[in-house]
Amino acid sequence: MNMHRPGYDKTSKGVRLGKAPLPEDVERLLSQAEERIGDVPALLALAEMTARTTPDPGEGETARLWEILASLASVDVAAARVFEPHLDAGAILKQAGQEALFDGTWGVFAAEGPGHVLEARDAGQSTPAGSGVTLSGSKPWCSLAGYLDHAIVTAQTQSGSRQAFAVDLRSPGVKVEEPLWISHGLREIPSGTVHFADVPAVPVGEPGWYFDRPGFAWGGIGVAACWLGGAVGLVRTFKDALARREPDQIALSGLGEADRLLASGFELLRSAGARIDGGTLGDREDSNGAWAHALRIRGNVAEIVERIQDTVGENLGPAPLARDERHAKRVSDLRLYVRQHHGQRDDAQLGSLVLKGASTW
Template identity: 45%
Template sequence: MDPWVSLDPPMPAGARARAGEPGGARELVTGALADGTKRGDVGGHLELAAALGAVVPRPASGSTATLWESLATLGAHDLQLARAVEPHLDALAILDEAGVAVAAGPGATWGVFAAEGPGVRLVARPDGERWLLEGTKPWCSLASHLSHALVTAWVDDRTRGLFALDLRDPAVRTGEHAERWVPRGLPDVVSTPIEVEGAAVTPVGAPGWYLERDGFAWGGIGVAAVWYGGAVGLARRLAQPVGRELDQVAHLHLGAVDQHLTASRAVLAEAAAVVDSGGVTGSAAAALATRVRSVVVASAEGVLAACEHALGPGPQVGDASYAAALADLRLYLRQHHAERDLAALGRQAEHEGPWWTTRSAT
């Protein structure tokens, strides 16, 4: 079976889908999967990320669907692999969007560290023509494996800037407190704090730019493409269960899965076209990202439930790869802010929901 996860709608026999995958992205992704990727091989996953960075299209480049299909295909194969690749591609897209070149060297691998946590803070201060970082940044995924990262740091009490940081700098310490990492999903994608003591960094955009740019929305949809891929991977297991025939109840669950995945595929495909058109910016771009992510999360959670109901406990205790895929997707979906994001979407829709045709004068 072709592992490629397409966003194209199902085609009648003899019809032709979207032609050509720019830069060989499809060939590189499917070739890597055919050669075999080992779960937990973080180094190998990051090598693939570096290779993909040279060929996978950037968002809003005219080939956004190919980017998101690449991420979905990796997610369908192994969410840990996709979780390593996605931030690297996002970082490269951010640097391109900012027009900033960083001399990172061949084989550089990037993360994006923008989370905040209680009791710790990373601060940036100017030092002549350069900037220096001081403090602690929490929740830095794969920090001990990466060469570079884009990190947010406070430039004053209210505003954060984005900076390119060489994680190999002696002023950076990574990998502390790894013993606290005890997940059952994505167990090898370890997040730890990094401690920085005066590392020189390159500013990327003006203070506040990271969250204000349209690309922030496109990156969020890229994560949703990975979630979609994870759900597709589970659906493939349900459609071809080992050692059993699909009965009427299994067909019911598979029909529900098809319904969920069709919704996710449709909103991702539409979003890719909208992003490439350049017609949605600002608050509308943020609303688009929240809408797409919310649809994909609801669909993925529906797929999780259908697979568990249809297949029962057996494969969860007897099939390590299936149990891992369930746990990986559950944890990854929690990057979504659930009801908070739906409330934000509702506030936006109150004034400019895309399903309005007319508005009352009241």
Template identity: 60%
Template sequence: MSYSEAQPVRISSEPAQLQALEPVLQKVRAAVGDVPALLTLAEDIGRTAPKPGEGNTAKLWELLASVTAVDVAAGRVLEPHLDALAILSQAGAEEPQEGTWGVFAAEGPGTKLEAKRTANGSYVLNGSKPWCSLAAQLDGAVITAHTEDNTRAAFAVDLKHQGVTAETPAWTSRGLQEIPSGTVHFDQVEARPVNHGNWYFQRPGFAWGGMGVAACWLGGAVAVARDYTDALTKAAANGREPDQIALASLGEIDRILATTTSHLAQTAERIDAGDLEGSDPDGPSPWPEALRIRGTVATAVERVQTLVTQNLGPGPLAFDEAYGKRMADLSLYIRQHHALRDDAQLGALALKGDRSW
């Protein structure tokens, strides 16, 4: 098990189409652990990457899944940059011609970021924002802030502004060590509104972006499954054929990944067909499908991880650097899913009639 493979993850494309990803994945493989190099790659990829809802959503998700399958942290670098570009495009705002961007929308106890309109009609940000990954190394970000009319709105911000101070967090996790997420402080930082009001949360792209994160999770699960098949193949070559338990586990993994991938492919097709564009929180909306996708993929990831670790035991966790890193990175990344709280939200929607069964 290593970073030697740079095999794309297929969602719906033909194998010949996926070959176009291989040069990019080779560059990702060479940049593992080198955040500046990964940021440069993200900037390059962003110039030509598809955007969700524009006809190639499945290809976007294949890109995200494939990069994450090479290295989970690399996917964690790429996804927010592409999401930021998509948000600006959806808002009809000018997209950055250079630099790498993030999306900072988390809230946390004891922190609050406020946006106030100045006398000349522009906005400035004051306060603090938690969970800002790589803020000190990014050029800009789409950031949500509390406005004077008691809503949260999105703003485009230059992170190199002199009023921006990024804390260095005490990151004790073994997962995503190269991508710590700390608190960023803003002091009279100029900000450009991204559309207006709570558009950021109401737009269909909010749900589409959440599904893009799930595509990254899927890529991590596929990589873990490939680690497992590689281990079984290597053992068989050394005279140790897989037993029934090992084969049953591989069969379950195959079933899980095939079903999950199919769900993503069908949803991407629906997005591009215009079936998931509603923005009315009380009417048709893509958000229930986002909750289904994220929950399904998160469950798949955790089950694949469990099956693989049960079968391979402690050896690769203790001695295989790439496998151990992938497991630790993916375990932390998947915690962006809100588990039972998201299921409760989905259940409330189903109870109101937003279901297909």
């Protein structure tokens, strides 16, 4: 076997999208993340330190960024779930020309939900912590809100548009609800509702900018890189199990299929990263085209991950789910994480963009 193929390296914990080996600092990061599995404050501190040197998407090393995210997920899916929004927040602020705000630990809260409305209001005067804007209302699915210093939050403006704002989660008007979390997946990443009462906020970009910017699509692909990295971890467990016994044709077929699926996922990410850095996937005037491509990648990667989950589960049987804590955690974490993909609803959104001209055929 050619051990210089993308994605494969016996001596590495990481995932490679190209032929170049992962730098020593990334290998060191993976070892440090592995030592901190389950320790959210320690992982956040590591993410804060790592963000100083991690490349941002669209600046020439997008694939390297996704390698880091996929590699973290291959070690521990929840660790990648800690890192990804923090790194995304830094990229968003940089894209808005507001990177000076990026200090401490960050999240990105853009989910919507029935019964939850967050409104941005003109406070009438600027405050030391904001720009004359306050947020009031509630926001669902705010992962790690009780651990974070800051967040980029989307809210409805008085004109009816949606806009992103930077907020200090330590402000007196912020109340983090203790979420009901019965899932075994991502247990250390609670995602509950946060209530805001006249919380000072700093606008990040103009109204509508957050969703129209090319970086919105780039960030969506970064999440898919995490999903694919989690699947790499499952396949490595599968491969190690087969190396300890004489595999039959069914097991070898399963391993071959998993390898083929991972290779196609690596190629999707590698190609998208090259297009982003080359300026052909992210023209501000064609945000629909960028998001359509992100939906294609996310949908294909989600299918790859779900098929690998089934293949590995069928071949390994119940024993590792019952007796291997690391494997059982990875399975549960990944099943929940990949549900950020909305299946047919995301395909319907892609279909509407295709009708508007965002097709590749």
